[in-house]
Amino acid sequence: MKRFFSAAATVLVISAVVLGGFYADEAFAKNITYAAGEIKVPLPDKWTCEETGSVLVINSPDGNIKLVFNIQEGADLAAATEGAKAAIEKTSDDVKKRTGQIIKFEFKKSEKLDINGMEALVTGGGLADGNVITSIFAIKNASNRTVLFYYNAMQESAKKYNEDIMKLIQGIKPVKRYKAGEPGSILPIEGKVEIPLPQGWTKDVEDNGAYIIHSPDNKFTLNIALYETAKPEKAVSSLKKVASDMAKQFSLGKIKFDRKSPGNVAGLKSAEYRGLTADGRMKFHLSAIELPSKNYLMCFMFTTKEEYDKRISEAEKIINGIRPLK
Numbered sequence: 001m002k003r004f005f006s007a008a009a010t011v012l013v014i015s016a017v018v019l020g021g022f023y024a025d026e027a028f029a030k031n032i033t034y035a036a037g038e039i040k041v042p043l044p045d046k047w048t049c050e051e052t053g054s055v056l057v058i059n060s061p062d063g064n065i066k067l068v069f070n071i072q073e074g075a076d077l078a079a080a081t082e083g084a085k086a087a088i089e090k091t092s093d094d095v096k097k098r099t100g101q102i103i104k105f106e107f108k109k110s111e112k113l114d115i116n117g118m119e120a121l122v123t124g125g126g127l128a129d130g131n132v133i134t135s136i137f138a139i140k141n142a143s144n145r146t147v148l149f150y151y152n153a154m155q156e157s158a159k160k161y162n163e164d165i166m167k168l169i170q171g172i173k174p175v176k177r178y179k180a181g182e183p184g185s186i187l188p189i190e191g192k193v194e195i196p197l198p199q200g201w202t203k204d205v206e207d208n209g210a211y212i213i214h215s216p217d218n219k220f221t222l223n224i225a226l227y228e229t230a231k232p233e234k235a236v237s238s239l240k241k242v243a244s245d246m247a248k249q250f251s252l253g254k255i256k257f258d259r260k261s262p263g264n265v266a267g268l269k270s271a272e273y274r275g276l277t278a279d280g281r282m283k284f285h286l287s288a289i290e291l292p293s294k295n296y297l298m299c300f301m302f303t304t305k306e307e308y309d310k311r312i313s314e315a316e317k318i319i320n321g322i323r324p325l326k
Contacts, residue, residue, distance in 0.1 A: 030218055032056075033175060033206060036071045037147035039118075039139070042171035044164040045218075056149075058168075064157040067165070069149040077121040077138040080146045081110055084136045085123070088152070104128045107136075115139060116173045126152075133158040142174050175206070186210055187226045193297060195224065196321035198314050213318065220311040222318060223300045226291075235298055236273065236288060243275065243284045243302045253278025265289050266323050276305070283308040287319050297322065 031040045036054040043049060046061040056069040072080050089105050107125030114120065123136040136150040153161075188209025189195070197203060200216030210225035227235045240257060247255050255275040263270040268289050275284035285308070287299040299319050301308065 030204065030214055030221075031171075031212065033204075034069055034147070035175075037069060037139075037145075038141045038143060038175045039147055040173045040175055041069075042168055044168060047164070060157070060161050060164075062157075065151055065153045065161055065165070067149055067151045067168075069147060072146040072148055075140045075144040075146055077119070077140060077146060078110065080138045080148050081121055081123050081136055084138075084148055084150055085125075088134060088136075088150070105134065107134070115169065116171075118172075118174055131155055137169065139172070175208075187228050187295065189224065189226045189297075192226060192293075192295075192325060193291070194323045194325055196318060198317065201314075201318075215307075215311050215314070220303055220307045220315075221301070222315050223298075225298050225300070227296045227298055229296060235296060236271075236286065239286055239298060239300050240273070240275075240284075246302065247277045247282060252282055255282075255284055257284070263287070265320055268292075268324070281305055285312070285315075289319075289322065291324050293324075 030043055032043050032049055033040050034051070034056045037056070041056075041058070043058065047058060048061075049056060049058045051057075054071050058067040058069070059065070072083075074080075085105075085107055091103075091105075104127065105125060106128050107123055110121050110123040112120070113122055119140040121138045124134070125136075126133040131154060132152055133155055134150065134152050137148070139147040141147055151165075186208045189211055190205070190209065195203075195211065195213075197213065202214045202216075204212040204214070206212065208225075210223065213222040213224065214220070229235065240255075244255050247253065255277050257273060257275040261272045263272050265287070268291065270287055270289040273284070273286040273288075276282070277284075281304060282302060283305050285301040289297040289299070291297060299322075301312075301315060303311075
């Protein structure tokens with residue numbers, strides 16, 4: 001997402017972020033949760049990440065680009081950006097002391113953005129000779145703190161990974177937090193049910209205790225959340241709306257939902273909902289399972305028809321293999 005070495009390129013990147021149109025799970029390997037910043041970040045295929053304390057570093061496959069995330073108190077995005085610029089400019093003094101070479105960073109005017117409902121500020125720049133590109137992003141999270149992230153890259157690397165970084169930033173989303181005890185809040189799944197995983201499948205546990213289950217090639221995901229409610233209608237409507245909004249965002253047309261069909265999972269009462277976008281490209285699947293505790297386990301999929309048809313038999317084995325724990 002990084003062509004900040006020219007004014008035209010800066011406008012291109014900012015427009016891409018504002019207009020959005022990116023479905024992270026469809027093109028990226030997985031989402032990672034940056035808990036300190038209360039955000040989720042889609043990790044491009046073959047990119048790696050490491051987290052030390054409150055600092056998250058995301059590395060390009062060749063290691064030539066590092067996106068460094070940290071969290072700062074307060075929601076003054078401009079002040080956080082100025083602090084980052086000062087830290088980057090300080091490297092000029094360090095280089096001069098070590099080598100005697102004089103280098104100068106220049107920055108464009110900061111631009112306001114909205115990244116999936118979060119207020120943000122983006123600042124492009126780099127070395128005056130254009131060989132090194134710099135980008136700084138400051139995002140206000142749900143707790144009114146600032147998530148600051150930046151990177152420096154040689155122009156060649158910036159061009160090489162421009163699409164990956166652009167989509168990564170478009171896909172950053174806030175982590176939703178719920179208060180236990182409220183109707184519709186999400187409870188941790190761990191210890192409540194047993195969920196079988198086919199060979200090669202993996203599981204991520206979200207901050208709210210929900211599961212994201214990935215196929216071996218990371219192209220298909222099954223989202224499972226435990227809702228604290230005896231009436232699942234609200235959760236079902238909410239998940240249908242998520243799918244409908246996504247379909248609208250990506251110009252896929254309306255989703256035609258089939259009627260609810262009753263089911264049975266391990267002797268538990270369940271209901272199934274399916275849907276298909278008007279263009280036939282994306283499929284929706286939701287299984288709502290009533291547990292003995294009268295809470296509902298929601299198993300949600302919204303993916304390409306190709307991936308759905310390829311993985312649905314395995315996904316159904318996972319769902320049908322769910323067992324409540326005593």
